Amino acid sequence: MSASEEQRAGLFVLGATHHSAPLEVREKLSVSETANEQLHTKLSNLGTLREFSILNTCNRIEFYGVAETEETIHQIQRLFCEQQGFGEDEFEKIRLSVRDFDAVQHLLSVASGLDSQLIGETEIFGQIKDAYAQAQRRQSTGPVLNRVFQKAFHAAKHVRTNTAITSGQVSVANVAVDLANSIFGDLKDTRILLLGAGEIGEKTARAFQSRGAGSITVASRHLERAMNLASTLDATALPFELRDRHLADFDIIVCSTAAPGSIISVSAVKEALKSRSARPLFLIDLAVPRDIDFQVGDLPNTYLYNLDDLAAIAGENRSARESEIAKCQQIITERALTLWRQAETRLRR
Amino acid sequence: MLSQLTDRDWLWIAAEFYLVGFLIGVWSLMRGGKPSNVIMNAIIFAGYLIQLTGLYFRGMAVGGCPLGNTFELFQFTAWSATTLYLVVGVAFRSSILGFFTASLSATLTLTSLLIPAWDTTRRENIFGGNTWIEFHAAFALFSYGVFALLALTAAMLLLRNYSLKHKRLGGWFSFLPSIMDLDLISVRLLGTGVSIMTISLAVGSMYWIRDTESVNAFKLILTVAIWAAYALALSMRLRGKLISSRFAWTCIILFVIALASLGPVNSSRPPEPPAIGS
Numbered sequence: 141m142s143a144s145e146e147q148r149a150g151l152f153v154l155g156a157t158h159h160s161a162p163l164e165v166r167e168k169l170s171v172s173e174t175a176n177e178q179l180h181t182k183l184s185n186l187g188t189l190r191e192f193s194i195l196n197t198c199n200r201i202e203f204y205g206v207a208e209t210e211e212t213i214h215q216i217q218r219l220f221c222e223q224q225g226f227g228e229d230e231f232e233k234i235r236l237s238v239r240d241f242d243a244v245q246h247l248l249s250v251a252s253g254l255d256s257q258l259i260g261e262t263e264i265f266g267q268i269k270d271a272y273a274q275a276q277r278r279q280s281t282g283p284v285l286n287r288v289f290q291k292a293f294h295a296a297k298h299v300r301t302n303t304a305i306t307s308g309q310v311s312v313a314n315v316a317v318d319l320a321n322s323i324f325g326d327l328k329d330t331r332i333l334l335l336g337a338g339e340i341g342e343k344t345a346r347a348f349q350s351r352g353a354g355s356i357t358v359a360s361r362h363l364e365r366a367m368n369l370a371s372t373l374d375a376t377a378l379p380f381e382l383r384d385r386h387l388a389d390f391d392i393i394v395c396s397t398a399a400p401g402s403i404i405s406v407s408a409v410k411e412a413l414k415s416r417s418a419r420p421l422f423l424i425d426l427a428v429p430r431d432i433d434f435q436v437g438d439l440p441n442t443y444l445y446n447l448d449d450l451a452a453i454a455g456e457n458r459s460a461r462e463s464e465i466a467k468c469q470q471i472i473t474e475r476a477l478t479l480w481r482q483a484e485t486r487l488r489r
Numbered sequence: 490m491l492s493q494l495t496d497r498d499w500l501w502i503a504a505e506f507y508l509v510g511f512l513i514g515v516w517s518l519m520r521g522g523k524p525s526n527v528i529m530n531a532i533i534f535a536g537y538l539i540q541l542t543g544l545y546f547r548g549m550a551v552g553g554c555p556l557g558n559t560f561e562l563f564q565f566t567a568w569s570a571t572t573l574y575l576v577v578g579v580a581f582r583s584s585i586l587g588f589f590t591a592s593l594s595a596t597l598t599l600t601s602l603l604i605p606a607w608d609t610t611r612r613e614n615i616f617g618g619n620t621w622i623e624f625h626a627a628f629a630l631f632s633y634g635v636f637a638l639l640a641l642t643a644a645m646l647l648l649r650n651y652s653l654k655h656k657r658l659g660g661w662f663s664f665l666p667s668i669m670d671l672d673l674i675s676v677r678l679l680g681t682g683v684s685i686m687t688i689s690l691a692v693g694s695m696y697w698i699r700d701t702e703s704v705n706a707f708k709l710i711l712t713v714a715i716w717a718a719y720a721l722a723l724s725m726r727l728r729g730k731l732i733s734s735r736f737a738w739t740c741i742i743l744f745v746i747a748l749a750s751l752g753p754v755n756s757s758r759p760p761e762p763p764a765i766g767s
Contacts, residue, residue: 322668323668325667419669440734440735445656453658
């Protein structure tokens with residue numbers, strides 16, 4: 141390393157992400173709130189670190205900053221590894237370390253959801269905003285990071301608005317909720333029956349709840365499990381044997397039991413439809429083997445989707461997002477170039 | 490220059506506006522996007538105002554509501570449907586309904602303009618100077634406009650049902666409103682249409698009782714049959730006997746029959762005097 145490189149202030153990103161670090165490693169690198177405070181105090185004492193912000197999510201730990209020397213970045217790595225009890229040699233194997241223009245481009249990619257595990261997801265945008273807000277509160281940002289982060293938010297919004305990178309749901313549970321929206325519109329008045337108290341059913345129920353679904357009722361072949369899940373979901377429980385009798389009371393039926401055969405027959409649905417007037421019935425069969433007789437899908441005003449159907453839609457949406465990556469990258473590169481020129485001027489001051 | 494335009498010129502311009510709305514909608518959907526609400530509504534509104542101007546000049550020329558021949562009946566029906574769209578459809582949060590309305594209005598207005606025979610003759614003084622009869626006729630035609638918009642929402646309901654049943658949710662299917670929203674607006678439109686037509690027939694019947702020779706049996710039977718069919722559909726829908734795609738198909742078929750009946754009803758009137766020269 142030459143002396144001039146050693147002395148030049150530069151923008152950097154240091155960290156580890158889901159790309160190189162598997163879950164068990166990310167668990168070790170994850171920073172608790174208290175540890176974050178401590179780390180922040182330690183980094184603030186580094187005289188050659190002009191500005192910094194820490195982004196800590198389940199998929200990444202990243203330090204964005206402006207350092208006066210390369211040694212400063214090494215010091216950050218040392219301090220972080222020490223605090224986490226993680227070997228520096230191990231960290232270097234999975235380390236993400238980029239500088240200047242590449243650092244700007246990386247931030248823009250992350251903010252746009254392009255670097256996420258689930259491409260196009262928007263949660264990361266909020267997480268970066270929080271990280272930046274936290275850094276601002278602690279007065280660890282300055283003219284360079286302020287500019288870079290604010291422009292990164294603009295760029296991410298531009299990418300989301302002008303491309304289809306965030307369109308369509310890519311998880312089975314969210315696809316099911318989108319379908320329910322296509323049938324019922326607003327979900328606040330819908331009544332949901334969850335048949336089976338397994339993980340996938342719970343995830344789907346939570347996805348419905350997060351999108352404002354009305355009441356949820358849980359029925360399982362083991363009443364105790366149904367009651368446990370019902371209390372977790374703030375729902376009610378129903379004895380499994382009464383499911384057919386109460387079918388007409390629900391708009392959305394989510395099945396995910398481990399029953400060997402079908403638990404909802406065509407005749408039961410036909411009977412339920414008689415007392416439902418014009419209100420449609422949406423049945424989601426997440427079980428393998430299937431819980432719902434496939435012929436139910438042929439009944440009028442009834443919509444039946446099984447796990448393969450939902451996975452196929454999620455897959456199509458994922459492909460659609462992936463096909464937008466090149467377009468997004470072009471936008472990001474253009475914006476990153478402009479932003480880097482502005483940041484470089486500030487770095488020289 | 491504008492003062493030199495005839496009523497038909499105004500109506501041609503209006504039809505072209507609706508056609509532009511339709512083409513912009515097709516272009517947007519083919520590109521995988523949704524037609525812009527603002528652009529679509531602006532085009533429809535402009536077409537609507539121009540059509541209103543054309544109908545106003547025609548009305549001034551004939552000294553009453555322009556309902557004297559098939560051309561005028563089609564124009565008035567398209568104008569009624571557009572009126573209703575602008576009143577209730579805009580709030581329906583679906584620019585795709587605007588696209589459908591532009592398509593329907595373009596079809597009705599262009600068809601009527603492209604068949605000159607429909608406008609070569611017209612009956613004069615069809616209301617006999619009686620404003621109540623004129624009100625009855627205008628209201629009856631307005632209800633056809635409501636049924637036209639109903640046919641559109643019913644078509645959208647069928648498309649949404651098809652997309653959900655066949656698991657084809659991408660592309661422009663994704664811009665369709667939900668099944669429940671479409672069903673709700675369809676029921677409301679059906680109720681509105683039936684109510685307006687009932688008022689129209691009630692007013693008309695009061696004069697018909699006084700002079701049963703004033704309306705021939707063919708027109709009377711056909712009009713009452715259409716009203717009865719719509720009223721029956723409404724009753725069955727409210728009782729949950731006619732739902733989902735069967736309800737939607739019924740609304741579409743009834744509108745096609747109603748529209749097809751306009752010509753025969755008009756030609757079933759007594760012989761027409763020579764053409765107007767507007």
